[in-house]
Amino acid sequence: MSDHNDAAPAARPAHLVLVEQSGAKQEIPQPSTAQAMIEAEQAMHDHGSHLREVKVISQHTAVARWKGGELCWRRVA
Numbered sequence: 001m002s003d004h005n006d007a008a009p010a011a012r013p014a015h016l017v018l019v020e021q022s023g024a025k026q027e028i029p030q031p032s033t034a035q036a037m038i039e040a041e042q043a044m045h046d047h048g049s050h051l052r053e054v055k056v057i058s059q060h061t062a063v064a065r066w067k068g069g070e071l072c073w074r075r076v077a
Contacts, residue, residue: 010034012058018043019053033058040064044073 014036016028030036036056044054048068056063065077 014056014058014063016040016043017053017055017057018047018051019055020050021052030056033063037064040066044068048073 010033012033014030014033016030016036016039018026018028020026028039030039033056036058040054040056043051044066052068053065054068054073055065062077064075066073066075
C-alpha cells in the first residue's frame with residue numbers, strides 16, 4: 001500500500017510564494033516541487049526587481065528560499 005507522503009520529494013505538490021518589495025505575497029500552487037523550482041527561477045529572472053523573496057514550499061516546509069539583493073539573488077535555504 002502506498003501513501004501520498006511516500007512520493008519522491010520532486011513529485012510532491014508544492015506552492016511557489018512570491019514576496020513583492022511592498023511585502024505583498026502571492027502563493028501559486030504547483031503540480032510538483034520540481035515544477036515550482038523551475039517557476040521560481042523564471043520569476044526571479046522575469047520579475048526580480050519587483051520581488052524581495054521567492055520560496056518553494058512543500059508539505060508546510062520550505063524546500064528552497066531566495067532573497068533578492070541589489071545585484072543578484074542568493075539562496076538562503
